[in-house]
Amino acid sequence: MVDPIFDYQFRLILIGDSTVGKSSLLKYFTDGKFAELSDPTVGVDFFARIIEVQDGTRIKLQLWDTAGQERFRSITKSYYRNSVGALLVYDVCNRSSFEHIPLWMMEAKRHIEPHRPVFALVGCKIDLVGSDNKNGARREVSCEEARMFAEENGLHHVETSAKTGLNVEQAFVLVAQEVYNRIQTGEYKVEDGWDGIKTGFNRPNGMDFNLLEAETVQSTCC
Amino acid sequence: MPSSDSEDFESADEGHTVEKKERKKRSSSSNYSDNALENDPGFKEATSSSSANKPAEISKETDGWDDWDIDDNETLNPEIVLRTSLPKPTETSGPLKKEEDKKDTDWDDFDAWGQEIEHPNAQPSKADPQIKEVTNKMAATSTGGWGWGWSVDSILSTATAGISTITSQVSQGISTVLETGIGAPDPEELARKTSKDIESRKPLSDDSDNVEKKEKLTTQDNDHGGSTSDGAFPFGSLLSGVTKFVETTGTKVIAGGLDTLETIGKKTMEVLQDGDPGLAKKRAMLGLDPGDKPVLSQVLREAKAKAEEEDRVREEKREAKEVHYENLFDDFEGLVHLEALEMLSRQVSMRIEERMRGLEPDKRQDLKETLQQVAELCEMPEEEDDAEETPDGMSKADALHEKLQIATQDLGLKLQFQPIVKQYTEILNWLSTEDPTRTDKGVYKRGVSALAQATSLCVEIYHKAGEMLLVKARRSTADEADSMTQMTVVLTKHISELATLFTEKLNTVASENMNQVNNYITNIFLEAGNSSTYIQNAFQLTLPILQIGAV
Numbered sequence: 001m002v003d004p005i006f007d008y009q010f011r012l013i014l015i016g017d018s019t020v021g022k023s024s025l026l027k028y029f030t031d032g033k034f035a036e037l038s039d040p041t042v043g044v045d046f047f048a049r050i051i052e053v054q055d056g057t058r059i060k061l062q063l064w065d066t067a068g069q070e071r072f073r074s075i076t077k078s079y080y081r082n083s084v085g086a087l088l089v090y091d092v093c094n095r096s097s098f099e100h101i102p103l104w105m106m107e108a109k110r111h112i113e114p115h116r117p118v119f120a121l122v123g124c125k126i127d128l129v130g131s132d133n134k135n136g137a138r139r140e141v142s143c144e145e146a147r148m149f150a151e152e153n154g155l156h157h158v159e160t161s162a163k164t165g166l167n168v169e170q171a172f173v174l175v176a177q178e179v180y181n182r183i184q185t186g187e188y189k190v191e192d193g194w195d196g197i198k199t200g201f202n203r204p205n206g207m208d209f210n211l212l213e214a215e216t217v218q219s220t221c222c
Numbered sequence: 223m224p225s226s227d228s229e230d231f232e233s234a235d236e237g238h239t240v241e242k243k244e245r246k247k248r249s250s251s252s253n254y255s256d257n258a259l260e261n262d263p264g265f266k267e268a269t270s271s272s273s274a275n276k277p278a279e280i281s282k283e284t285d286g287w288d289d290w291d292i293d294d295n296e297t298l299n300p301e302i303v304l305r306t307s308l309p310k311p312t313e314t315s316g317p318l319k320k321e322e323d324k325k326d327t328d329w330d331d332f333d334a335w336g337q338e339i340e341h342p343n344a345q346p347s348k349a350d351p352q353i354k355e356v357t358n359k360m361a362a363t364s365t366g367g368w369g370w371g372w373s374v375d376s377i378l379s380t381a382t383a384g385i386s387t388i389t390s391q392v393s394q395g396i397s398t399v400l401e402t403g404i405g406a407p408d409p410e411e412l413a414r415k416t417s418k419d420i421e422s423r424k425p426l427s428d429d430s431d432n433v434e435k436k437e438k439l440t441t442q443d444n445d446h447g448g449s450t451s452d453g454a455f456p457f458g459s460l461l462s463g464v465t466k467f468v469e470t471t472g473t474k475v476i477a478g479g480l481d482t483l484e485t486i487g488k489k490t491m492e493v494l495q496d497g498d499p500g501l502a503k504k505r506a507m508l509g510l511d512p513g514d515k516p517v518l519s520q521v522l523r524e525a526k527a528k529a530e531e532e533d534r535v536r537e538e539k540r541e542a543k544e545v546h547y548e549n550l551f552d553d554f555e556g557l558v559h560l561e562a563l564e565m566l567s568r569q570v571s572m573r574i575e576e577r578m579r580g581l582e583p584d585k586r587q588d589l590k591e592t593l594q595q596v597a598e599l600c601e602m603p604e605e606e607d608d609a610e611e612t613p614d615g616m617s618k619a620d621a622l623h624e625k626l627q628i629a630t631q632d633l634g635l636k637l638q639f640q641p642i643v644k645q646y647t648e649i650l651n652w653l654s655t656e657d658p659t660r661t662d663k664g665v666y667k668r669g670v671s672a673l674a675q676a677t678s679l680c681v682e683i684y685h686k687a688g689e690m691l692l693v694k695a696r697r698s699t700a701d702e703a704d705s706m707t708q709m710t711v712v713l714t715k716h717i718s719e720l721a722t723l724f725t726e727k728l729n730t731v732a733s734e735n736m737n738q739v740n741n742y743i744t745n746i747f748l749e750a751g752n753s754s755t756y757i758q759n760a761f762q763l764t765l766p767i768l769q770i771g772a773v
Contacts, residue, residue: 042686043689044562048553048555071693078565078569079562079565081565
């Protein structure tokens with residue numbers, strides 16, 4: 001169960017091909033555990049965890065773990081809308097999962113419109129890439145090309161392992177921090193009828209926040 | 223940190239990414255951070271001069287401020303527009319001084335001031351209720367628009383002190399205006415400044431001290447009798463008219479010298495004494511109006527105290543939150559499952575409607591009938607009062623599992639009932655364990671939590687059923703509707719069973735306070751009702767998903 005005291009709730013969605021490791025990533029992030037075997041996700045599952053961004057603000061991440069399977073595609077697309085961030089997940093040992101990333105990104109952009117989410121490119125199963133290659137897996141997506149793609153598209157990039165926990169936390173913190181920064185600059189704000197960002201009930205009043213909002217509406221003039 | 227918004231993404235040029243990013247960073251910081259803006263004189267000048275030429279654009283740019291400083295927005299004064307957006311005036315006091323010289327050119331819009339006095343009520347529209355509260359209080363005491371209410375008593379002392387001291391008073395008034403008058407955004411900042419202002423003004427003259435005392439008295443008046451604000455109203459506009467006049471003219475003083483100063487003095491007295499020789503009436507009125515300042519700081523102090531009180535209460539209630547059903551329901555992911563189901567349901571409904579629109583009238587009628595039939599299949603049966611016995615040798619939890627499986631055998635889906643069965647097992651174990659340290663409150667907390675969790679698991683079942691139905695290859699709507707209805711019956715009964723178990727337990731727990739126990743029991747049943755409602759809602763949301771299988 002999640003401690004209910006938080007300042008904001010961000011809704012993040014995880015998308016990417018089936019079996020790339022979305023659910024495992026989330027399980028490690030929320031539970032600290034790794035399961036060798038897991039059932040394919042049906043539709044969407046939910047995870048939650050509270051983290052703190054740099055200034056100590058407490059953020060509840062509500063994580064939507066979508067099914068990667070093709071047959072659920074028509075359903076999962078109805079879940080995009082209220083997300084403020086999207087993690088584009090691929091398997092570093094699965095070339096095609098990386099090649100589909102642009103499609104996932106387009107799909108997400110299309111359905112999240114008019115909102116513009118924070119994207120992160122997350123490579124999974126980095127633990128399989130070892131010098132010994134015991135599991136017979138080998139890297140099919142180099143770190144450099146992923147990084148290049150990320151830079152071209154203005155994404156954060158991180159390679160993770162849900163087995164060892166490497167960079168798992170970082171993947172989510174990156175996105176949360178970026179969303180939070182955009183709130184600070186006024187690019188994002190809490191809106192009625194949109195659940196990408198919500199305020200938690202820890203906030204005694206919305207005063208300072210509203211001011212931030214109000215002050216930054218004039219943003220795009222220069 | 224690279225930004226990932228698509229503007230950047232679309233315009234990203236491989237060869238020049240670094241440069242682009244730099245530019246992006248810079249422009250965004252000048253967009254959002256006003257400190258950066260202040261520190262960039264070239265940029266600032268460009269902005270102010272260009273915006274001075276295009277007043278219409280300014281008001282557009284500052285739309286976001288209408289909640290707070292609608293008056294300021296209408297001044298068409300670019301300098302003020304810049305100032306209003308400063309989050310922390312203290313950080314920029316350096317640049318501010320430099321600005322003063324430039325200001326006088328922009329302060330000539332006297333007519334604009336006069337007009338805007340007429341709009342004091344067009345204040346907060348969508349503001350946060352708390353802000354609204356504060357601004358409303360402000361509006362009640364100062365109808366002159368609240369950004370300018372600050373300087374009222376500086377001007378007031380100016381007026382009462384007479385021409386002899388007007389020089390120092392006016393410049394004091396000006397700096398007050400510059401520092402605090404222009405819609406400083408942070409209320410706490412304002413409160414601090416206000417008190418600073420009071421302090422700094424004390425040594426100025428004994429007169430103003432008297433006024434202060436008067437102010438304090440009238441503050442109390444304002445607090446106790448709301449009617450005083452009626453008296454303040456007409457004068458408020460007048461006063462701020464005067465205020466603004468003095469301020470406006472006052473700025474000229476700095477640039478224009480003693481000639482202008484004399485004009486101010488004369489004009490001020492002229493205006494003040496107009497129809498009121500000796501200022502008798504106005505003095506009386508002023509007694510009311512300067513109430514503004516203490517009232518505002520007091521309001522802010524009160525707001526702060528209130529927030530602190532809220533914090534304290536929340537800390538105390540933190541435990542109470544643990545038995546807050548809605549929170550628990552959210553924590554167990556019930557709410558988000560319900561929400562996701564709602565998204566699906568809405569989308570499917572739209573698809574049905576779309577299909578309906580594309581049909582001939584007679585076929586449309588057929589479709590309507592089909593939909594109606596499915597809806598009828600999903601009507602909950604009358605409450606059957608068959609006393610259900612758990613078969614011998616079977617645990618209650620297993621019995622639940624079996625009932626759910628029987629109910630859904632024609633659904634054609636592999637639904638996961640293990641979580642709800644497991645939870646039931648845990649609850650039964652907990653209830654059957656004797657624990658002398660267990661209190662009535664403990665049982666109650668556990669009861670509410672169990673209900674919230676069970677409900678969340680139920681809603682999850684509906685959500686998953688909905689998703690799986692939508693990707694099901696061959697639909698059999700009648701069977702599906704029947705199964706879902708039966709499942710709903712089982713789940714609803716399960717909820718009331720849970721409530722009964724916990725209330726029975728509560729009755730057996732020794733407690734000194736039977737009243738409290740009764741309250742707990744009532745609450746458990748209330749929350750059970752709540753649970754049933756959530757389950758029924760989830761079922762209703764599944765209806766379109768069942769219907770679309772038939773059309």
